[in-house]
Amino acid sequence: ESRVTGLAYDSAMARHECVCGDSASHVEHGGRVQSIWARLMERGLTIKCEKVVAKKATLEQLKLVHTPTYTTFFAVSPTACLKMEASALPVKSFVQLPCGGIGVDSDTYFNDASTQTAARIATGSLIELASQVAESRLKNGFACIRPPGHHAEKDTAMGFCFFNNVAITARYLQQKYPVQCARIAIVDWDVHHGNGTQLCFEEDPFVLYLSLHRHDNGNFFPGTGSVVEVGKGAGKGFTVNVPFSGDVMRDNDYLAAWRGIVLPVLEQYQPTFVLVSAGFDAAHGHPNALGGYEISPELFGYMTRSLMNFANGKVVLALEGGYDLASISRAAELCVQALCG
Template sequence: MQFGYSETCLAHDPGSRHPESPDRLRAIRERLKKKHGVEYVEADPCDLDAMAAVHDREYLESVREFCAEGGGSWDPDTAAVEATWDAARQSAGLACWAADEALEGATGRETPFSIGRPPGHHAVYDDAMGFCFVDNVAVAAQHALDHDEHDVDRVAIVDWDVHHGNGTQDIFYDRGDVFFVSLHEKGLYPGTGAVDETGEGDGEGTTMNVPMPAGTDDHEYLAAVEGPITAALTEFDPDLLLISAGFDAHRHDPISRIRLSTEAYALLTDRLRTLADDTDAALAFVLEGGYGLDVLADSVAIVHETFDGREPIAPDGESDGKAASTLEDVLEAHDLDVDLGDL
């Protein structure tokens, strides 16, 4: 894979006890040293206009001023230093680079994966929260839609981070040209992402939330992708599929209770790659969360290995049905006819 990366993103340092540490990127880079075919690309940072296409301009200017004055605690979870503004611009720029690469034909072993930070999917239209200042994947989606040379009419975003991508949902909730899917742990921060949050106005039906109960494992995540997600996105027929790739649903991540294995990320990657192929959509990945350094690094590496030719291994045993009622509710909310018994 091609990995979008910049040392600028290391300079955002919210403190030694903060889980969203520069060591996250260092751990990924160290793990990928052992892998064949890894390429790093540094992209241009986003300018204010590109970010203001999905965020309130006055809010962005307040973040810039906050950082210029030395930063501090924006809220109890979200901290900044002077370098945070440049890191946020760079992280958004890397996400745009990933979208551009995918739309220009990068596929297979050249598939782009942006590993910028700070992450973005909790940043709403006019506020920072949940470690996030700029919604990187939203900026990338809008960037793709706004550039005529890409000829993009519809973008799909699948967010498999364990936390609901409330910022991305907020930005596109009334839009019909972006279909947002969030797979997340029910009841976890920020507490949004119920099944009945499906969009409004022109966006009615283009938000899909799959709130998984604590303890959900690989089987149910695969059923969600192979069932309602594939059915809805096949009908939507996107030109670009962006993956908000957080890895904190791993069973060994310190801040969640979902029970995914490392192998699950290979399986999810494989299924979503097939979906992109079947809908003739360009495919790119954008890093979100993941706070256990070893499992974060291993999980990013297995996504890379999947594009480098490794065949994912199906999980042993059978589903315990923990999320069956959730998946049925999602199908009903989106009027989809899928037989979950076949999954």
């Protein structure tokens, strides 16, 4: 049994940028993963931990969650696909952004020169990291990846997301390691609800989706994730939403939800593998439109440590959102330190 924490990162993921070329126009930019990785290096964590080889997800892997047309479109070449029949296109139209670039929506810019590569490496690196943890070649892991994934649905890119990194990885683990990954818990602490991930597993009792997010009674992006969304069919009861509305949430509010709901649900579910949609946009330093909460970086380290009590410590964190470079670098550092034990 390995005692080593794994890390996933590749600089190609920093290169996904809007065709406008101006990262200051977009909060989801390459500096996010560069800052986190630089902090992990500064603290000696990239030496203490083992870096996995970054891999590009295969089309077959992407299709574990996404439709064939969508996969071809975003993983190969949208410009080539523009020749496709309009009714077959996964996006109705691109939007012209104020910065001069193009996007799927006002958040989700797309650049044929860099987006496919970055997005496929984000998914593929997480698959590689999680596989090594499933095989006990690594103890646990942190994937410093972008673009994020939890808003992406089987045929929809939105909220900066193209491929649902965590959902694809969960499906891959189920298939490749049916025993080790018999019950997967996905804990999503990004400040936004992971609509794509929830949809993917709403009927699956072998993947528990548990999300803490700002909801504002449906008025905060993406609007889903109310308490009545509990899963469907065989998956009923295996979707758990903890939506916050109203006041600014602070550590004590998250701790109450964590101890009152998250830990008891996990205790009952007894996951054999834990994936975390580890967005850090609930951290202090994010303006109201991007989060507006006041969670300390230390709390993310605490939540990581407490998850290590489940699934024999098989816990893999994947970066989702988080835009304040100072607070997300500190939060990531504390999470990796927790994983290293």
